[in-house]
Amino acid sequence: MGNTRICLLGVGAYLPERIMTNEEWTEHVDTSDEWITARTGIKRRRIAADGEGTVDMAVAAALCALDDAGLAPDEIDEIIVTTDTPEVYIPDTAAFVQYRLGAREIPAYALGSSGCAGFLQALDIARARCHFGVGRVLVIGVEVLSRLISWNDRNTSVLFGDAAAAFIIGQGKLGAEIIGVTAGTDGSRVDILMMEVGGSRRPFTLEEAQQGEHQHVIMNGRELFKEAVRRMSEAACRVIEQAGVTLQDIALVVPHQANLRIIQAVAKKLDMPLNKFFINVQEYGNTGSASVPLALWEARKNGLIAGGDLVLLTSFGAGFHWAAALLRF
Numbered sequence: 172m173g174n175t176r177i178c179l180l181g182v183g184a185y186l187p188e189r190i191m192t193n194e195e196w197t198e199h200v201d202t203s204d205e206w207i208t209a210r211t212g213i214k215r216r217r218i219a220a221d222g223e224g225t226v227d228m229a230v231a232a233a234l235c236a237l238d239d240a241g242l243a244p245d246e247i248d249e250i251i252v253t254t255d256t257p258e259v260y261i262p263d264t265a266a267f268v269q270y271r272l273g274a275r276e277i278p279a280y281a282l283g284s285s286g287c288a289g290f291l292q293a294l295d296i297a298r299a300r301c302h303f304g305v306g307r308v309l310v311i312g313v314e315v316l317s318r319l320i321s322w323n324d325r326n327t328s329v330l331f332g333d334a335a336a337a338f339i340i341g342q343g344k345l346g347a348e349i350i351g352v353t354a355g356t357d358g359s360r361v362d363i364l365m366m367e368v369g370g371s372r373r374p375f376t377l378e379e380a381q382q383g384e385h386q387h388v389i390m391n392g393r394e395l396f397k398e399a400v401r402r403m404s405e406a407a408c409r410v411i412e413q414a415g416v417t418l419q420d421i422a423l424v425v426p427h428q429a430n431l432r433i434i435q436a437v438a439k440k441l442d443m444p445l446n447k448f449f450i451n452v453q454e455y456g457n458t459g460s461a462s463v464p465l466a467l468w469e470a471r472k473n474g475l476i477a478g479g480d481l482v483l484l485t486s487f488g489a490g491f492h493w494a495a496a497l498l499r500f
C-alpha cells in the first residue's frame with residue numbers, strides 16, 4: 172500500500188437523550204438490576220425518541236465528526252454507513268445520509284448485518300479506498316437496536332442500546348495515523364447470533380409477526396462469549412504484530428462494548444491490566460456498530476489519549492466476524 176499516511180481527521184458521536192436504567196427493564200421482563208449488572212456490567216442505555224430514526228442519528232454523528240475535523244459536508248468524497256437497523260430495507264441508509272448531510276453526489280454505500288464488527292470492517296475498506304486515492308471517507312456506525320429487538324425477551328433486550336458515531340479518515344499529515352487494520356470471518360458460527368425471521372429464508376407471516384417472531388434474536392450467549400474473547404484477542408495480536416509493535420507499547424485498548432466480563436476476559440487473555448481498557452458499557456450497553464467509535468470518541472473527549480499514544484481498537488460481531496485497528500495519535 173506504499174507509504175501514504177492515512178489518518179483519522181475527525182471523530183463524532185450522537186446519543187439519544189432518553190436514559191433507560193436496568194430498573195426500568197424490570198417493568199417489561201423478569202429481570203433485576205443485580206442480574207444485569209453482575210452478568211454484563213451494564214447499568215443504563217440510551218433509547219431513541221419516538222420519531223427519531225437511524226438517519227437522524229447517523230447525520231447528527233456525521234456533523235459532529237465534520238465539526239471535529241473542521242470540514243464541510245461537501246468536502247467528503249465517500250460515505251460508508253454500517254448498521255443492522257436501517258430505517259427501510261431498500262434503499263440503504265447511506266443514500267438517505269448522503270442527501271440529508273448535503274454531501275456532493277459521491278459514492279455512498281452501506282454495510283449491514285455484520286453486527287458489532289461492522290464499523291471496523293468499514294474502516295478497513297475506507298482505509299483501502301484512501302490508499303487507492305479517494306480523498307476523505309466518512310464512516311458511520313449507527314444502531315436503533317431498541318426497535319429491532321423484542322422488549323419481551325430478557326435474554327437479549329437488556330443488552331443493547333441506541334447510538335451513532337462516526338470517523339472521517341483521509342490522506343494527510345494531521346490526525347492519528349491508522350497504522351493497520353485486520354479483519355476476519357468464520358461463517359461456520361452463524362448459529363450463535365441470528366435473526367432468522369424476516370429474510371428470504373423465512374419471510375414474515377402474519378401469525379409470526381403477531382407473536383413478535385420478527386424481533387426474536389437467537390443467541391447462544393455462552394458460545395458467543397467464548398468466541399468474542401478468543402477472536403477479539405487474536406485480532407488485537409495480529410494487528411500489533413503486523414505493525415511490528417508489542418502489547419506493552421499500547422497506551423489504550425478500545426474494545427467493543429458488549430459486556431464488561433468479555434472485556435475483563437480479553438484483558439486477562441492478553442495479559443494486560445484492565446486499566447488500559449476504555450470501558451463505557453455501563454453507560455450505553457451494547458450499541459452494535461456504533462460501539463467502538465463511540466468509545467473512542469468518549470475516551471478522547473475525557474482526555475485519556477495523548478499525542479504519540481498507540482491505541483488499539485478491537486471488535487467482534489454476529490457472523491462470526493472480527494476486526495481490529497491500530498492508531499498512533
Ligand SMILES: CC(C)(COP(=O)(O)OP(=O)(O)OC[C@H]1O[C@@H](n2cnc3c(N)ncnc32)[C@H](O)[C@@H]1OP(=O)(O)O)[C@@H](O)C(=O)NCCC(=O)NCCS
Pocket residue numbers: 201202203206207210211286287325326327329330364391392393395396429430457487488489
Ligand atoms: C448473555 C449473557 C450475559 C448471559 O450470562 P451467562 O453468565 O452466560 O448466563 P447464564 O448462562 O449463567 O444464565 C442464564 C440464565 O439467566 C437467565 N437470564 C437471561 N437473561 C436474563 C435477565 N435479563 N435477567 C434475569 N435472568 C436472565 C436465563 O433465562 C438463564 O436461566 P436458566 O439458567 O434458568 O435457564 C452472557 O452469556 C453474554 O454476555 N454473552 C455474550 C452476549 C453478547 O455479547 N451478545 C451480543 C453480541 S454482539
